[in-house]
Amino acid sequence: MNETQLSIIEDLHTQPAVDSIEEIQTRKQFLKDYLLKSKAKGYILGISGGQDSTLAGKLAQLAINELNIEHPGASYEFHAVRLPHGEQKDEADARDAVQFIEPTRTHTVNIKPAVDASAKTFETVVGEPLSDFLKGNTKARERMKAQYDLGAHFGCLVIGTDHSAEAVTGFYTKFGDGACDLTPLFGLNKRQGKQLLKELGAPEHLYKKAPTADLEDDQPGIPDEQALGMTYDQIDDYLEGKKIDTQIAAKLEERYKITEHKRQLPANIYDTWWKN
Numbered sequence: 618m619n620e621t622q623l624s625i626i627e628d629l630h631t632q633p634a635v636d637s638i639e640e641i642q643t644r645k646q647f648l649k650d651y652l653l654k655s656k657a658k659g660y661i662l663g664i665s666g667g668q669d670s671t672l673a674g675k676l677a678q679l680a681i682n683e684l685n686i687e688h689p690g691a692s693y694e695f696h697a698v699r700l701p702h703g704e705q706k707d708e709a710d711a712r713d714a715v716q717f718i719e720p721t722r723t724h725t726v727n728i729k730p731a732v733d734a735s736a737k738t739f740e741t742v743v744g745e746p747l748s749d750f751l752k753g754n755t756k757a758r759e760r761m762k763a764q765y766d767l768g769a770h771f772g773c774l775v776i777g778t779d780h781s782a783e784a785v786t787g788f789y790t791k792f793g794d795g796a797c798d799l800t801p802l803f804g805l806n807k808r809q810g811k812q813l814l815k816e817l818g819a820p821e822h823l824y825k826k827a828p829t830a831d832l833e834d835d836q837p838g839i840p841d842e843q844a845l846g847m848t849y850d851q852i853d854d855y856l857e858g859k860k861i862d863t864q865i866a867a868k869l870e871e872r873y874k875i876t877e878h879k880r881q882l883p884a885n886i887y888d889t890w891w892k893n
């Protein structure tokens with residue numbers, strides 16, 4: 618393993634193998650401890666029907682259930698938010714995920730009117746349409762806004778689904794799905810997330826489906842692996858310290874480097890990370 622791989626693994630806290638029961642316990646405990654310390658009333662998270670939000674949502678609901686048993690009279694809540702952009706192609710998966718999580722409460726917010734309004738304003742101001750790619754990031758930021766509005770109203774903290782196989786590529790929208798109050802999945806890679814979902818008894822189709830950001834109107838449901846030009850198996854292997862194809866490793870390390878600004882707080886005059 619070269620120095621770069623070693624330092625990325627250290628930064629992202631990935632392990633070559635994890636024990637599912639132990640990981641579930643540790644992450645659930647983190648969610649419980651953090652909530653008690655924060656004095657918030659619960660958690661909120663967008664549930665897409667994909668792997669990451671199914672896992673983070675289930676862990677959050679389990680943490681909430683335990684807190685309510687351990688603190689008689691308390692009524693902590695987990696709010697699941699369905700956030701379709703108009704009609705969601707994998708709507709059935711989103712419903713299955715909510716059913717599996719059994720959230721305290723569920724809300725549905727169609728983000729399309731707000732996204733359309735932003736795109737229209739952009740076009741009026743700039744005189745050119747917002748590109749489909751940038752509109753995709755607007756969708757992610759609109760989802761973030763909806764979660765923060767609901768979260769603040771109900772006194773709940775916003776959960777993020779960032780994990781190490783996503784953090785390493787910076788494949789998320791800055792201040793969109795990247796914006797949150799805590800990240801209970803951090804340290805896991807994609808296959809370890811699947812491992813935990815299996816242990817939790819999630820429906821197989823929710824963690825065996827191809828991961829997708831599903832942000833672009835022109836390419837609905839485009840698999841992350843296609844957009845990234847590398848597979849999650851390759852990313853996971855790299856994060857587990859294994860040797861992967863040299864060109865893919867170089868591409869991954871380049872992505873890591875250019876997306877460092879997403880993993881840091883905004884730079885100030887005392888910071889030096891941006892000079893590397």
Ligand SMILES: Nc1ncnc2c1ncn2[C@@H]1O[C@H](COP(=O)(O)OP(=O)(O)OC[C@H]2O[C@@H]([n+]3cccc(C(=O)O)c3)[C@H](O)[C@@H]2O)[C@@H](O)[C@H]1O
Pocket residue numbers: 753754757787788789790791792793794829830831832841844878
């Ligand atoms: N060096 C630097 N220092 C500080 N800030 C820097 C910067 N370079 C760019 N920036 C800022 O970052 C912005 C670009 O970052 P960002 O807005 O995130 O945009 P960007 O990284 O270009 O796009 C987001 C990517 O993440 C993917 N995504 C998004 C959401 C969810 C998922 C998923 O898997 O579910 C995937 C999406 O498909 C797309 O490929 C720039 O416009 C600029 O403001």
Ligand SMILES: Nc1ncnc2c1ncn2[C@@H]1O[C@H](COP(=O)(O)OP(=O)(O)OP(=O)(O)O)[C@@H](O)[C@H]1O
Pocket residue numbers: 662663664665666667668669670671698699700701702705760778794827828829830831
């Ligand atoms: N249609 C949606 N409805 C609700 N939340 C969404 C939607 N799309 C994205 N999100 C939120 O944005 C987060 C980032 O999306 P991402 O695609 O990385 O995760 P995922 O859909 O849960 O899992 P996967 O990687 O398997 O697609 C999700 O975890 C979820 O919280």
Ligand SMILES: [Mg+2]
Pocket residue numbers: 665667668828829830831
């Ligand atoms: Mg997804």
